[in-house]
Amino acid sequence: MLYLVMLLQLMLPVVALGEFGAKLIAVSALLLLPLYLWAYTSEPNGRYHALQREQIPWLYDGIAEMAERAGIKMPRVYLLEDYIPNAYSFKNTLVFSLGLFEVLGEEEILAVAAHEIGHIKNGDTKLFPIIAYSRYTMALLTVMVVVTSKNAWISFGSLMLYAFYELSRAEYLKEREFKADHTALGLLHIPLSLKYALEELKYYEDLRASVKTSALPSIEPSIDRRQGSPLIETHPSYDERILRIMIEVGHIAPYNKLQ
């Protein structure tokens, strides 16, 4: 669905503005190409530290084993100096914040690693930058069409298409998260460790939010993570992911079986 909406969004300027519309698309793509290349070629530095096997053998070996099972090359692994638990992947690289090691046990960290390996195996680390930058293209084209088109219906159609694109994008990204979880469950020796990891991370975020809101203004800690939630969520909630994991590992009957 996302690709169809993107295609329509790209076709609309050409249909509405003819040659000028085609030029707009070419210019937007040319503007965003360097950004994509920069994102795809830049290397972590500063607070990132490459993990050597002798530092944390259980993590390194666990990742190596799961990468082999997933049929991907051994990813590069970095530790990030950040006390907030977090993990993410890009290209063939995994990043774990030091905070993650404070709140999760070994099996749970391996489960988080399995989820990130899932993203790599499913091609998300190549796709996500394209989707991120194509979003700017879509927004730019919408603005251009609205500004230059003299037809109110075309402007309205372009805005509607953009709104639909945003919804499709969010849905698509959520599905990719579920797919990464699905892949992770197939890689883990203890599939439920992913559920335990998500529960602990949910507990962490809920507790941190409550600590922050209940604190007196004068002693408010300077916790530095953004607190606002986006208008359209692109990540499924922890509860949604936990529910799907439990269905997959057979602990609960799927909803349609309960009917």
Add this chain to the structure above:
Amino acid sequence: MEPHEFKLTEEGIKAVLPPLEAEIMEEMWKLRVATAGQLYEILKERHPDIRRSTVSILMNRLCDRGLLKRSVETGRGGMRYVYSVTTTREEFEEKVVKSILDALMSNFREATYAYLSKMKK
């Protein structure tokens, strides 16, 4: 850290810190340097339901309050955060007493003087 609240019904540093943060500080003054994992193991004996997340959040909160300092250590178990105390217990208590007396002197000067002089006698 300057205390901003004093709970008359609480004992010791719990009068100026939430109970679990006070317990963490008590342990940290004994250990001086520790990881969140070490504190978790200690607190778990008294609070079996406590979670690693709670300890990590509270230790980082104590860093924000300026009572603990966080640094990265690379050792046998890889990189990790270690926490150390920034002040001794005595220095902290002195600060608490000073802040409270300053507040009393600026709000109830005469009564505070009168009471302190009565105490001296």
